[in-house]
Amino acid sequence: MIRTRFAPSPNGPLHLGHAYAAIVAHDAARERGGAFVLRIEDIDGERSRAQVVEEFFLDLEWLGLAWDGDAVFQSRRLATYADAGERLQAMGLLYPCTCTRAEIAAAAKAWGPDGPVYPGTCRHREVDPANAAWRLDVGKAMALTGPLEWRDEAAGPQAAVPQVFGDVVLLRKDLPASYHLAATLDDAGDGITLVTRGMDLFAASHIHRLLQALLDLPVPTWLHHPLLLEADGRKLAKRRGAPSLADRRRAGEDGAVIARALREGRLPAGISLSQGVHHSP
Secondary structure: OOEEEEOOOOOOOOEHHHHHHHHHHHHHHHHOOOEEEEEEOOOOHHHOOHHHHHHHHHHHHHHOOOOOOOOEEHHHOHHHHHHHHHHHHHOOOEEEEOOOHHHHHHHOOOEEOOEEOEOOOOOOOOOOHHHOEEEEOHHHHHHHHOOOEEEEOOOEEEEOOHHHHEOOEEEOOOOOOOHHHHHHHHHHHOOOOEEEEEHHHOOHHHHHHHHHHHOOOOOOEEEEEOOEEOOOOOEOOHHHOOOEHHHHHHOOOOHHHHHHHHHOOOOOOOOEEOOOOOOOO
16 A cells, blocks of 8 residues: 655744645545555754644645555654664674765865765764764675665666765764655655655655665655746745745635645645656666
8 A cells, every 4th residue: 555744844934835845745645545654754853843833733734635544753762763773883884974064065076966965074083973974885785785776656777876865974963864764764664655744855865775775674755746846946945935835724715625626736836846857866
């Protein structure tokens, strides 16, 4: 049975971009007789606010979206992330790193999906792990797994090329796990068979596919959907003040009407839907 998920972070209110992502995941499950999971990605320290979660519930109900079972919370899975990190360390695939963002930017020789590609500065030097992040030695990991593939429902089969990220951080100094590790483990733990998310995360699937191979996790299918864009071409963002669903709800707008408009591609003035399908680098 197909299982999809919507996984917002409670560090601010939902907006139309989140609504679109939730609808894509919800409708994919409902159209195929599957299940739709709501996961709250709440491990981002002080930025995660419990009161925002209650607003998420009200917003989704207002849009007419019903999830199956209770919402699941990342904050209740910290032991899972720690166990995975210890397993990768025991395999000799992680190394500690104390480089700052400024140091990485100054030393980087390439640019990847997340910005400057880490040049491996700490890979072969002594580093005190007490105050370090832990990076995945991607080259060593790929030598262990061999070639990998994954499939996107829109873009088709993809050869995994996690090397475009360089050695990504999996265990952060300030958080229990990076997005890459937490999302991969969570999707496996929730039994997700179709991972729906925006095109801006297309490249992340290369790293996630590698982690699945290393940790013996099931491999889902992905579906990377278009993004809602502002007039300047940037995606809608909470930090830039995109109107929240909660404000629209409190103002008396009809959530079902908004959901129907998003399904039909009818967007407010100044907002557009990104076009095109991503392919491997």
